[in-house]
Amino acid sequence: MRKLGVQAVEDIARGAAVMASGGGGDPYLGMVVARQTVEEFGPITLLELDEIPDEARVVVSMGLGAPTVLVEKVPRGTEPEFALQALESACGCAFDALLPSEAGGWNSLHPMLPAARRGLPLLDADGMGRAFPELQMVTWSVFGQKSSPIGVADERGNVMVVETDDNKRAEDLCRGATVMMGGNISLACYGMTGAQAKANSVAGTYTLCEEVGAILRSARANRVDAYDRLMERLGAVELFRGKVQDVERRTTGGFARGIATLEGMDAYRGGIFEMEFQNEFLMARRDGVPVCTAPDLIAAFDVETLTPITGEALKYGCRALVLGIPCAPQWRTPEGLAVVGPAAFGYEGVPYVPVEQRAY
């Protein structure tokens, strides 16, 4: 058990923007909201997974929608509690602890809001060890847990409760609600026991994000050292350095979708690099050849400052360093790849090869 203060949540937001693989929402927004929350309500309690009782009631608190919308329609901050209240009212229970669905500049911070306001602990875990675009793309789903009932809320206090046995169907229904509710909403879902959380989550996500965020913060003082420590901490592979030549982006069906094209610089001069995204970067090709695919992470950084660049912030002229990062081991199983492998995103012909084993 430890407490997360302002520095910790800022580091988490920054680090989570790396682990989010381009998605998960704007880290600056996340930092502002988290800082305000901690200043107003005090430090947040973080529990390791083995510190939560097996019979405790645990629930996921997450945002759903297009990150492109999030930066224009900034959350009020009460949505996560509205969603939690809707779920508690529907199931006639109260929850003992919260956890995030994924690592993300906004989604890592999301459960901190109701946690701080209610004085509930957070678990140092998530359901992805990164970010993925869809609700069913979590380890809990792979292990057969139901996402329903789901509390859904917008910033005006309009709420829904969704009940379905099929997590992909839950994604469809909540995505439809997202579109009708303005493009970004809050959910409370995947209610589970402490025992289930221990068995089926990716452990240590907040701590990892915090460490990565602290490394990036140190880049202001020594960029080369920070780069080396980052590569080592993440087991990362450098994929490309280049200048963004073009971004095709459309916010459609509750997602930000598109493709970014980079022209090589430094050692990569003459090369072309493409990153396709559905909120998250899912496929990276160098000169037409896949070099990293989901479920491995594709993370972009400003070449000079090592500031993470999320999908919605990519624009013409950005000078980006792109890393490939091995995903959590749960995703490299056949069951995991069925949910988040290349085929799950429409790349039918592309086999999954761990990023560190691909030849360059």
Place this chain on the structure above:
Amino acid sequence: MRKLGVQAVEDIARGAAVMASGGGGDPYLGMVVARQTVEEFGPITLLELDEIPDEARVVVSMGLGAPTVLVEKVPRGTEPEFALQALESACGCAFDALLPSEAGGWNSLHPMLPAARRGLPLLDADGMGRAFPELQMVTWSVFGQKSSPIGVADERGNVMVVETDDNKRAEDLCRGATVMMGGNISLACYGMTGAQAKANSVAGTYTLCEEVGAILRSARANRVDAYDRLMERLGAVELFRGKVQDVERRTTGGFARGIATLEGMDAYRGGIFEMEFQNEFLMARRDGVPVCTAPDLIAAFDVETLTPITGEALKYGCRALVLGIPCAPQWRTPEGLAVVGPAAFGYEGVPYVPVEQRAY
């Protein structure tokens, strides 16, 4: 109090397809489902509004979606009960009686399914005295009643409960659910007391539909006599007779939208008639001049058989008789016209003139 047997529900389905102003769902489908239901569960009890106790709990049971979808994706018949159960579970109550939202070939029959299966009575009333495309377009809404909480269900048993103070927002949220749930779903909404139902509903809708349906049935024996009785019973105005030359129709955003163009025959030879629809026919123009607008009813019939033609059944070559029918008096108030007058459907420049007062 009286019982509705097979003949009564068949007449109601046929008559409701007239009162639906082109919407409300296919009457043949409604007849088949209603016949099956009565044959399986026995006659359904119909109560006049003054027969329901003031403190009784009453709820609206309705379908939502595009009628074009309904004829391809025939309801299973259990959706209305799923929606009712979801609502009852959310509000921790049981309802004593059901009523329809509107007159419609399918929507008039919709509440009969849970009524027959549960042995609950139906009220001889609705919220429109016709059909309108949107959830907030009911007299209850005009009188300040909330539609929420709303139980929502599809045919697979996926359910939602929607809670919002704003009935137009409820429409948006449920319409979004409709799109994600396959284009046509069931709702249980506008929970109210018997006293509220008496004060704020349009009375006698089932009886009116049944009488109109019986008149249409008699057209097989004597079409001219049936036409005269129909005009008299409804206070209707003949708008046009013509052959359908073109139907532009698209099923989009959970609605069937479009425009039908008719070329005059008989006394109308040389004339052009247009009917615009959003599920229901909302605007009729003869030679470019509005001759009937919402909230008055625009009803189309096969010229030879007087069979009602709903919007989704209109096609090239149909020979149609089109009538204008005065709407329920509640809609002709300023409050009513604000919700369902021409401007509510985007006809900003068109003033509402009662159909029987328009000059021809």
